[in-house]
Amino acid sequence: MLKYQQIAIDIEKYIEEHALQQRDKLPVLEHLMAQFEVSKSTITKSLDLLERKGVVYQVRGSGIFVRRQSRKGYISLLSNQGFKKDLEEFNVTSEVIELTVCKPTKEAAHNLNIELSSDVYYVKRIRCVNGKTLCLEESYYNKAFITYLNKEIASESIFHYIKEGLGLKVGFSDIYLHVDKLNDEEADYLGLKKGDPKLFMESVFHLTNGQPFDFSKVTYNFEQSQFFLQANSHLL
Amino acid sequence: MLKYQQIAIDIEKYIEEHALQQRDKLPVLEHLMAQFEVSKSTITKSLDLLERKGVVYQVRGSGIFVRRQSRKGYISLLSNQGFKKDLEEFNVTSEVIELTVCKPTKEAAHNLNIELSSDVYYVKRIRCVNGKTLCLEESYYNKAFITYLNKEIASESIFHYIKEGLGLKVGFSDIYLHVDKLNDEEADYLGLKKGDPKLFMESVFHLTNGQPFDFSKVTYNFEQSQFFLQANSHLL
DNA sequence: CAGTGGTCTAGACCACTAA
DNA sequence: TAGTGGTCTAGACCACTGG
Numbered sequence: 001m002l003k004y005q006q007i008a009i010d011i012e013k014y015i016e017e018h019a020l021q022q023r024d025k026l027p028v029l030e031h032l033m034a035q036f037e038v039s040k041s042t043i044t045k046s047l048d049l050l051e052r053k054g055v056v057y058q059v060r061g062s063g064i065f066v067r068r069q070s071r072k073g074y075i076s077l078l079s080n081q082g083f084k085k086d087l088e089e090f091n092v093t094s095e096v097i098e099l100t101v102c103k104p105t106k107e108a109a110h111n112l113n114i115e116l117s118s119d120v121y122y123v124k125r126i127r128c129v130n131g132k133t134l135c136l137e138e139s140y141y142n143k144a145f146i147t148y149l150n151k152e153i154a155s156e157s158i159f160h161y162i163k164e165g166l167g168l169k170v171g172f173s174d175i176y177l178h179v180d181k182l183n184d185e186e187a188d189y190l191g192l193k194k195g196d197p198k199l200f201m202e203s204v205f206h207l208t209n210g211q212p213f214d215f216s217k218v219t220y221n222f223e224q225s226q227f228f229l230q231a232n233s234h235l236l
Numbered sequence: 237m238l239k240y241q242q243i244a245i246d247i248e249k250y251i252e253e254h255a256l257q258q259r260d261k262l263p264v265l266e267h268l269m270a271q272f273e274v275s276k277s278t279i280t281k282s283l284d285l286l287e288r289k290g291v292v293y294q295v296r297g298s299g300i301f302v303r304r305q306s307r308k309g310y311i312s313l314l315s316n317q318g319f320k321k322d323l324e325e326f327n328v329t330s331e332v333i334e335l336t337v338c339k340p341t342k343e344a345a346h347n348l349n350i351e352l353s354s355d356v357y358y359v360k361r362i363r364c365v366n367g368k369t370l371c372l373e374e375s376y377y378n379k380a381f382i383t384y385l386n387k388e389i390a391s392e393s394i395f396h397y398i399k400e401g402l403g404l405k406v407g408f409s410d411i412y413l414h415v416d417k418l419n420d421e422e423a424d425y426l427g428l429k430k431g432d433p434k435l436f437m438e439s440v441f442h443l444t445n446g447q448p449f450d451f452s453k454v455t456y457n458f459e460q461s462q463f464f465l466q467a468n469s470h471l472l
Numbered sequence: 473c474a475g476t477g478g479t480c481t482a483g484a485c486c487a488c489t490a491a
Numbered sequence: 492t493a494g495t496g497g498t499c500t501a502g503a504c505c506a507c508t509g510g
Binding site: 023054065074077172181197222 | 461470
Binding site: 028047058061063064209 | 476477478489
């Protein structure tokens with residue numbers, strides 16, 4: 001574990017354990033340097049990381065302050081690892097409807113940057129939270145990277161398997177979303193009515209080396225899903 | 237302008253002008269250090285910034301590569317400055333329905349961290365793109381910070397006025413969203429039907445010093461709006 | 473103007489990738 | 492194993508906030 005990551009974890013834990021509230025002040029940089037016995041840049045890197053995570057904000061000439069996001073049960077749009085972590089206090093389950101090795105659609109091939117003749121795993125799942133259907137998910141995994149997959153794995157966390165089981169490193173993702181009306185099939189799977197609202201999300205996940213390995217299309221049940229996001233203009 | 241910001245702009249411009257594509261390789265760090273005559277940390281800071289913006293990705297032991305987001309007409313969920321910038325190739329206009337000084341609702345007071353007896357500017361607008369209604373927006377601005385506002389300003393970019401006219405510095409924002417059905421009033425404003433889908437977004441914008449100054453509730457026209465987001469796990 | 477965070481440097485050393 | 496990006500340091504100097 002790198003120093004600046006460990007320090008970030010320690011500081012976040014400190015905030016948590018002392019139940020610090022929005023706008024509470026943290027010790028000054030010099031104090032933190034001494035406390036963790038590291039240079040200024042290392043502490044700064046930890047704090048920048050926490051700032052991006054939405055845990056603190058820094059004000060030049062003033063101090064470092066706590067930023068606490070309040071609402072529970074919201075899915076983070078940035079976590080980039082599926083939503084299992086956001087909803088960990090809830091009971092998330094998956095029902096695998098289909099799992100096959102096949103050729104990608106034109107759309108999937110384009111997003112995965114592969115030939116139409118390549119092999120992909122196609123996975124169709126329904127994901128539930130506390131017994132209620134959260135979303136319908138169709139995913140295409142590049143078989144060159146995701147060399148093996150089965151129903152048992154897919155009924156748990158595929159991302160956990162990719163990272164721990166296959167030892168792959170997940171890097172960045174592109175996410176596109178819009179709102180539309182459910183068609184017959186989607187409504188049926190989600191237990192809603194045709195024409196009801198849906199949030200439709202397309203994601204392309206890449207490994208750290210830039211190779212796309214997963215193209216997913218997810219239809220969310222509007223009654224069960226809510227999302228949050230923390231943005232910070234000066235970090236972009 | 238800070239060195240690392242200027243360098244980031246220069247590199248992004250270089251990518252743009254040379255029409256570099258996804259996965260194209262940029263010069264190595266040492267080369268960039270020499271070219272811009274700065275230290276390694278400064279170049280690194282520029283590249284980290286571009287990585288967060290989704291412009292490049294860095295692979296240890298391999299190189300720095302271009303990441304180009306493709307789809308046009310999508311609103312960035314991270315830009316945090318209204319969507320004028322994302323849609324700048326389009327004609328964005330605003331129609332002010334209401335603009336008054338009043339007391340905040342309980343909800344607005346809570347989100348703005350002010351008393352119920354404080355004054356706020358309440359602004360209700362319809363925003364259009366190329367003549368089509370994009371969204372209905374209700375905003376509460378803390379009058380202690382946004383000391384003056386009028387219909388003329390509100391029919392242009394309020395954020396531009398806040399930054400340039402009032403000289404305030406916009407920091408971070410919390411964004412919450414979910415999907416629902418339009419009610420009568422919303423449908424009427426957006427030119428849709430009651431029961432049609434909507435994306436509903438609540439945002440709290442803060443100044444760099446952590447003070448919330450704007451609480452907004454926005455209802456998007458599902459036929460006119462689409463969004464994107466670029467996430468990066470190792471940056472959080 | 474004292475206190476506090478931000479930028480920048482030069483350089484040592486580490487960790488990963490690809491040939 | 493050469494090439495390349497990442498971490499970390501110690502310290503100088505800058506820029507902003509708030510009493």
